[in-house]
Amino acid sequence: MSTHIADGDAGEVERVFREAYGHAVATLVRVFGDITVAEDAVQDAFVVAVQRWSESGIPPNPAGWIVTTARRRAIDSLRRSARGRELWRTVGELNGAKPTGAGGEGVEGGPVSDDRLQLIFTCCHPALRTEHQVALTLRLLGGLRVDEIARGFLVTEPTMAKRLVRAKYKIKAANIPYRVPAASDLPARLRPVLSVLYLIYTAGADDLVEREHLRDEAIRLARAVVALLPDEPDAAGLLALMLLNESRIPARSRDGAVVLLCDQDRTLWDRSLIREGQSIVRDCIRRSCPGPYQLQAAIQAVHCHADTFAATDWAQIVTLYDHLYALVPTPIVALNRAIALTETQGPNVGLAALDGVAGDLDNYYPLHAARGEALYRLRRFDDARHAYRRAAELATSNADRNYFTLRLHELAGASD
Amino acid sequence: MSQYLLSTFAADGEPPSPPPSQETMQAMMERIVALEADMDAAGTFVFGGHLHGPDAATVVRMRNAELVMTDGPFVESKEHISGFYIINADDLDAALDWAGRVSDCIGRPIEVQPFAATGRVADQFSG
Numbered sequence: 131m132s133t134h135i136a137d138g139d140a141g142e143v144e145r146v147f148r149e150a151y152g153h154a155v156a157t158l159v160r161v162f163g164d165i166t167v168a169e170d171a172v173q174d175a176f177v178v179a180v181q182r183w184s185e186s187g188i189p190p191n192p193a194g195w196i197v198t199t200a201r202r203r204a205i206d207s208l209r210r211s212a213r214g215r216e217l218w219r220t221v222g223e224l225n226g227a228k229p230t231g232a233g234g235e236g237v238e239g240g241p242v243s244d245d246r247l248q249l250i251f252t253c254c255h256p257a258l259r260t261e262h263q264v265a266l267t268l269r270l271l272g273g274l275r276v277d278e279i280a281r282g283f284l285v286t287e288p289t290m291a292k293r294l295v296r297a298k299y300k301i302k303a304a305n306i307p308y309r310v311p312a313a314s315d316l317p318a319r320l321r322p323v324l325s326v327l328y329l330i331y332t333a334g335a336d337d338l339v340e341r342e343h344l345r346d347e348a349i350r351l352a353r354a355v356v357a358l359l360p361d362e363p364d365a366a367g368l369l370a371l372m373l374l375n376e377s378r379i380p381a382r383s384r385d386g387a388v389v390l391l392c393d394q395d396r397t398l399w400d401r402s403l404i405r406e407g408q409s410i411v412r413d414c415i416r417r418s419c420p421g422p423y424q425l426q427a428a429i430q431a432v433h434c435h436a437d438t439f440a441a442t443d444w445a446q447i448v449t450l451y452d453h454l455y456a457l458v459p460t461p462i463v464a465l466n467r468a469i470a471l472t473e474t475q476g477p478n479v480g481l482a483a484l485d486g487v488a489g490d491l492d493n494y495y496p497l498h499a500a501r502g503e504a505l506y507r508l509r510r511f512d513d514a515r516h517a518y519r520r521a522a523e524l525a526t527s528n529a530d531r532n533y534f535t536l537r538l539h540e541l542a543g544a545s546d
Numbered sequence: 547m548s549q550y551l552l553s554t555f556a557a558d559g560e561p562p563s564p565p566p567s568q569e570t571m572q573a574m575m576e577r578i579v580a581l582e583a584d585m586d587a588a589g590t591f592v593f594g595g596h597l598h599g600p601d602a603a604t605v606v607r608m609r610n611a612e613l614v615m616t617d618g619p620f621v622e623s624k625e626h627i628s629g630f631y632i633i634n635a636d637d638l639d640a641a642l643d644w645a646g647r648v649s650d651c652i653g654r655p656i657e658v659q660p661f662a663a664t665g666r667v668a669d670q671f672s673g
Contacts, residue, residue, distance in 0.1 A: 257638060304660040305548040307637040 143183050147176055150193035151273025152351075156245035157197050159252075159308060162204060165270065165298050171204035172196065178203075246271060247358040248308045250351070254323040255306050262297035263326045269294055272347040282333050282344045320359070324368050324423060327352050331372050335379075336527050345379075348372060363417050367424030370410035374430035377403035387532035392439040404434045425454040444473040461490035469500045477507040495524035499534065511544040547634055549592065549661040550641040554654050556628035558600070577651045585633065590644060594631040632664075 151172065158168035175196045189195040253266040264283070268274045274282075280290035300306070311319040327348050334344030352369040359365055381398035382389055389395075411431040414424040429450045436442040451467035464487045472480025481504040484497065491497040502517035515538060522534035566574070585591035600619040607614050619626060631648065635641040638660070645656040663670045 255638075257642065303662065304658075305637045307639055311639075 143180050143188070146183075146188050146192050147179055147196070148273040150196050152246055152249075152271035152354075153193045154196040154200055155270050155273075156249040158200055158204065159249055159270075160245050161201065162208075163308070165301065167204055167208070168200075169270070170207070171200035174203040174207075175200035244310065244358065246354060247310050250323055250355065251310055251319060252301060252306055252308050254319075254326045255301075256319070256322050257304065257306060258297055258300065260322075260326070260329070262293055262300075263322060264329055265290060265293045266297050267326050267351070268330065268344075268347060271351060274343070274347065278343065282330075282341050316359075316362070320362055320365065323355065324365060327355070328368060328371075328423070331375075335375065337529075345372075345376060349376065363414050363419050364421035364423050366410050367414055367421055367427045370407040370414070370427035371423050371430060373403045373407035373410070374427060374434050376400070377407065377434060383529050386529060387536055388527075388529045390533070391433065396437060399434065407431060408434065420453065420457075422454060422458050425450055425457070429454075442473070444470055448474055461487045462494070465491060465494075465497055465500065472500070472504050472507075477504040480504045481508065493524060495521045495526070495530065498524065502534075502537065506541070509546065511541055511546050515541050547636060548638075548641070549664045550633055550635055550638075550645075551630055551657075551659045551661065552633060552641070552645050552648055553627045553630040553657050553659070554648075554652060555625045555657070556599075557625050574651060578648075581647055581651055584647075585631075585644065590633045590635060592632040592634060594629075596629040597627060599628075600626045632661075 154172050154175070155165075155168050158171055159165055162168055162171075178199055179192075179196065183189070250267060250271055253270055254263045258266070261283070265279055268279045268282075269276065276291050276294065277287045280287045283290070310316075330344050330351075331348035334341040334346075334348060349369070349372050352365070352372055356362075356365050356369050377400040378391075378394065380400060381394035381396065407427065408431050411424070411427050414420070414427070420428075429447055432443050432446050432450070447470045448467060451463065451470055455463045455467060465484070468480055468483035468487060471483050481501065484501050484504060488497060488501070498517045498521035502514045502521060505511075505514035505517055518534050518538050518541070522531050522538065525531040525534060582591060582594070603619045605616040605618070605620050631644075633641065633644055635644065638658070641658050641660075645658045649656045
């Protein structure tokens with residue numbers, strides 16, 4: 131029942147292979163206790179797959195096929211080197227009781243293997259710096275190529291390659307374990323995992339087209355984490371937050387400029403993502419153990435619930451931001467609360483709240499964009515233009531910059 | 547099993563102000579003694595020590611078959627290692643746990659560094 135693929139359909143092989151990559155690497159890391167051995171073996175298996183699969187089709191269980199092939203390759207190459215024979219002896223002792231490994235290969239569509247969960251806790255170990263956590267997670271679990279990761283985080287390929295080498299060196303030298311943390315450590319250790327996934331998602335949202343693969347990957351990994359740790363409501367909250375954000379992506383840009391929430395064509399929103407996200411948010415509310423991602427997801431759920439901008443339940447949003455600020459008292463949360471306040475209490479109150487956080491966020495373009503909007507509504511056009519100019523100077527993406535330029539254009543003739 | 551160096555640093559010109567009271571010192575000592583007893587019970591403790599300051603250090607090197615000495619530390623820096631433990635631990639998580647307990651006792655950060663190899667060089671290269 132293998133699927134036959136046409137000659138030259140290497141793209142399909144690559145896609146299937148990438149889906150299975152994280153699973154295969156994680157299983158081999160468990161078997162061999164060594165990331166480099168696991169990666170090399172999976173890479174070898176890929177070469178075999180490109181050839182074999184395009185002749186005889188993609189096997190019914192690609193992940194199992196890759197694990198089996200990669201394991202054989204790894205054993206072959208380990209036997210050939212002295213250091214490898216040493217490692218192989220250790221591995222043989224460790225796995226003596228189960229020589230073929232309990233890899234979970236062959237379990238088609240079964241529960242997600244725990245190997246990936248172990249590996250993500252290793253990749254996001256708090257003893258590694260954040261940029262290394264992100265790079266490792268995307269490379270080892272996401273199967274992204276080094277150049278793809280480098281492009282996503284605006285660094286050169288050699289810089290990204292160096293990060294990966296250094297991170298893997300530290301894991302090995304310091305003996306960072308491959309295991310799911312004990313229940314008592316889980317909340318603290320899950321935090322960097324979730325923030326790495328969210329960082330990957332938001333990096334992907336900076337450029338909607340070029341970096342779509344980062345958003346896809348973050349959502350895929352978040353789904354895996356939720357499936358593996360169903361009792362962690364903030365993991366579910368993070369997934370819901372991503373899904374609800376993602377649902378609005380189709381409406382978020384037009385002609386290369388950002389389209390703000392108030393101007394979006396809401397019929398373009400992805401209804402199935404919204405339903406899924408809202409259902410997760412409802413589950414979270416029932417569990418009543420709110421964390422930062424759950425609250426942010428709830429805020430997005432309120433936005434997605436409204437058929438028009440005017441129908442948005444802003445009072446509810448302000449309340450949710452109050453809860454969020456109690457947990458995460460950062461200037462950015464205060465800024466978003468101030469923006470919501472502009473809608474409930476009017477631009478005067480909103481502007482006062484915005485000015486209250488301006489000192490901390492003077493280099494953050496969304497502050498100036500929000501001030502521009504409030505000043506515009508107060509018909510203080512000169513001040514609004516000044517704010518939009520600051521926003522345009524500080525904007526990090528072309529789409530945002532284009533929007534502010536557009537806005538300045540519209541305001542060009544207006545006088546106070 | 548891995549081995550780790552847990553070290554603590556002091557800035558030049560300390561002791562800190564104000565000097566801890568007799569009671570505080572006493573309480574800290576008791577906690578460290580208890581922690582070291584736990585380390586012993588777990589087979590963790592290998593060696594530990596408290597170092598004199600960099601003013602007491604000497605650097606030596608052989609130059610033309612002659613021993614040349616320099617007064618002071620090898621690296622002039624504002625901070626220097628003031629004390630350390632060498633411990634056995636299953637992995638970094640276990641080492642970080644011990645380091646956290648030491649830090650809690652002495653109220654200072656601890657640097658955790660894995661050994662690439664320990665023991666006599668002859669032993670490392672045989673077998």
